[in-house]
Amino acid sequence: MALTLGHHVFASINESAFNKFIGAFRLARPKYFFYACPPLGSGVPGVAFYVIPPLPIPGTNSGMPISVRILQASLDFTPTQPGLNLPPPLSLGPNQFALSVDLEVCFLCGVLQKAPDPAGNQDRRNPEGPGREPYHNDGRIQKECAKLSIWAIGHPVSTPNTHGGRDIGLHIDHLVIKEVGALEALLECYSETMLNTLLDTLRYPVEQFALGAFGSLSLADGPKIADNQLKVWADIS
Amino acid sequence: MDTTLAVSEPGVNVVLQKALALAHASKSASASWGPFEVGYSASVALSGGTATLQNAPANKLDLQGIHVAGSVSAYFTFDLGKILPTICIPPFQVCVSIPFIGTVCTPQVCIHWPSVTMGVNLPFAFNLDVSFGFRVDDLGSQWGIDLLIDPFSPRFDLSPMGPVIIAAIQAQVSATLGTIPLIGGLIAGLVNTVIGTLTPLVSGIIAAFGDLINLILSLLDLLNVSIPFTLLKFDKTQTFLPANVPLMGDAPVNMTLAVLQAQVLDRELVAEASLA
Numbered sequence: 001m002a003l004t005l006g007h008h009v010f011a012s013i014n015e016s017a018f019n020k021f022i023g024a025f026r027l028a029r030p031k032y033f034f035y036a037c038p039p040l041g042s043g044v045p046g047v048a049f050y051v052i053p054p055l056p057i058p059g060t061n062s063g064m065p066i067s068v069r070i071l072q073a074s075l076d077f078t079p080t081q082p083g084l085n086l087p088p089p090l091s092l093g094p095n096q097f098a099l100s101v102d103l104e105v106c107f108l109c110g111v112l113q114k115a116p117d118p119a120g121n122q123d124r125r126n127p128e129g130p131g132r133e134p135y136h137n138d139g140r141i142q143k144e145c146a147k148l149s150i151w152a153i154g155h156p157v158s159t160p161n162t163h164g165g166r167d168i169g170l171h172i173d174h175l176v177i178k179e180v181g182a183l184e185a186l187l188e189c190y191s192e193t194m195l196n197t198l199l200d201t202l203r204y205p206v207e208q209f210a211l212g213a214f215g216s217l218s219l220a221d222g223p224k225i226a227d228n229q230l231k232v233w234a235d236i237s
Numbered sequence: 238m239d240t241t242l243a244v245s246e247p248g249v250n251v252v253l254q255k256a257l258a259l260a261h262a263s264k265s266a267s268a269s270w271g272p273f274e275v276g277y278s279a280s281v282a283l284s285g286g287t288a289t290l291q292n293a294p295a296n297k298l299d300l301q302g303i304h305v306a307g308s309v310s311a312y313f314t315f316d317l318g319k320i321l322p323t324i325c326i327p328p329f330q331v332c333v334s335i336p337f338i339g340t341v342c343t344p345q346v347c348i349h350w351p352s353v354t355m356g357v358n359l360p361f362a363f364n365l366d367v368s369f370g371f372r373v374d375d376l377g378s379q380w381g382i383d384l385l386i387d388p389f390s391p392r393f394d395l396s397p398m399g400p401v402i403i404a405a406i407q408a409q410v411s412a413t414l415g416t417i418p419l420i421g422g423l424i425a426g427l428v429n430t431v432i433g434t435l436t437p438l439v440s441g442i443i444a445a446f447g448d449l450i451n452l453i454l455s456l457l458d459l460l461n462v463s464i465p466f467t468l469l470k471f472d473k474t475q476t477f478l479p480a481n482v483p484l485m486g487d488a489p490v491n492m493t494l495a496v497l498q499a500q501v502l503d504r505e506l507v508a509e510a511s512l513a
Contacts, residue, residue: 008248
């Protein structure tokens with residue numbers, strides 16, 4: 001069966017290529033897989049890990065060092081690969097992808113770092129009043145980590161880019177984290193925001209594919225996910 | 238394979254038309270045929286044509302009806318003195334030897350024939366059918382899907398140029414001779430003499446024009462039988478995310494097109510690649 005379906009050009013990328021891309025992305029930009037306060041990061045800050053502020057301790061201008069590391073991420077384009085067990089209520093439908101991510105979240109207990117103090121609080125603080133030192137956990141320093149397994153489903157998107165073309169990318173629609181009790185909704189909200197932000201950085205201008213092979217390429221249809229591939233159709237002008 | 242690219246037959250036609258629009262060349266030469274020295278140049282441009290794809294295992298691209306158009310500009314130079322007989326008026330001169338005076342002759346004027354230089358522009362047009370095979374070539378930093386043209390012999394008929402050349406020379410010679418006094422009644426015969434000399438040579442001149450057009454065609458990238466024509470090029474290093482996007486200092490995210498293969502399936506040019 002013809003692939004171009006009435007258009008000049010058809011291009012597809014297999015899920016295996018996407019997973020290779022995730023590996024290449026991690027190798028080139030490890031910081032997007034590791035967000036940490038400096039005591040928990042390793043390597044060059046800003047390169048090996050993305051520097052984030054400590055988790056604020058309410059009532060103080062200090063915070064507890066925190067890190068979030070993406071241990072593993074893999075994509076599966078519809079139809080579902082054998083062995084991928086999406087937790088309910090997730091199920092992979094037409095034109096969808098599944099994402100499985102393992103996260104590790106760590107706190108460095110017993111360590112407090114100066115945290116940015118919102119201006120509103122400084123305005124109300126009495127400079128003559130007694131200073132209140134934050135609680136120091138008796139000097140014991142302990143790294144506490146928890147691993148989270150995340151499953152998500154989403155769909156491909158295309159958005160106009162600044163070059164007059166279109167970027168294609170992926171967007172998560174629904175995400176599930178299991179075995180975190182009452183925190184489930186909070187962590188799912190946070191993780192979905194974080195992963196969609198990360199996916200936004202991975203958008204790819206379709207006209208850049210094989211640049212030079214064609215004079216000018218414009219997206220005519222897609223992106224669509226089917227047959228374990230992300231597919232686009234374009235016309236040459 | 239990690240990625241697939243297919244180009245439809247209409248898509249291939251669009252790409253080829255862009256290539257054909259750039260296919261133009263010119264060349265010049267000169268030679269002598271008898272008393273006629275001819276400097277000539279030809280320019281050729283390609284346009285049109287329809288590409289059809291033949292599925293594997295043939296894996297062929299047929300390009301039919303390419304319009305080849307151009308013109309030959311020819312400059313003829315010839316000395317009429319090498320063609321026309323010497324003409325003196327009156328034809329005979331009578332000389333007598335007179336004692337104490339010397340030889341005395343009756344008056345006679347002999348005509349010095351001039352040289353003629355004239356140009357003629359000869360447009361031509363014909364259609365060409367060619368066939369190509371596909372090959373993937375390693376171009377260093379790029380992969381190329383190349384077209385290899387099957388040897389071809391363009392068939393075109395330049396014989397209509399013959400009467401045009403003869404008519405142009407006839408007119409020029411008539412005009413030139415018309416400026417010479419005393420030969421009015423002879424002009425028609427003299428012109429016939431020039432044309433009679435030229436006519437047997439015209440086919441050789443036109444054949445040389447044809448050789449030059451063939452040479453120009455062989456120099457056009459698309460029609461060169463020795464050098465593959467790259468239809469599509471793909472950078473081996475594909476930059477999926479450029480440097481400094483979205484943040485300054487972000488390294489580029491590159492992947493390598495490790496293997497590329499191409500064939501014609503369902504009348505589409507299908508290229509498949511592995512990424513590393």
